[in-house]
Amino acid sequence: MEVTAAIRALQTLNRPSAVTLHTDSRYLMDGARLWLPRWKANGWKTADKKPVKNDDLWRELDAAASSHTVQWRWVEGHSGHTENDRADALARAAIQKFRQS
Helix, strand or coil: CHHHHHHHHHHCCCCCCEEEEEECCHHHHHHHHHHHHHHHHCCCECCCCCECCCHHHHHHHHHHHCCCEEEEEECCCCCCCHHHHHHHHHHHHHHHHHHHC
16 A cells, blocks of 8 residues: 555655655665665566565656655654655545445
8 A cells, every 4th residue: 555655645746856765664765765776677576586575566667756856765654754644544434434435
């Protein structure tokens, strides 16, 4: 879900922009900053020569980010970070609403 959220956020931008994305997901941040360039260079294979998991999402993120300058910032989850706590509350509310429908 973290990767999808970043994709959708970037897709909302109407023109090339400088963006700072805050996340409590090391998977998302490390994937975007460190792993994605290597996966692309290796034909979407890991260092172990295995197919990249969730490559469809990573490719979509790569495409969504391609026209922007993206800075990634990691924040510790559940630590009193106001915006992160708000995002968690919104996610929990959406889950509840989905379960009730």
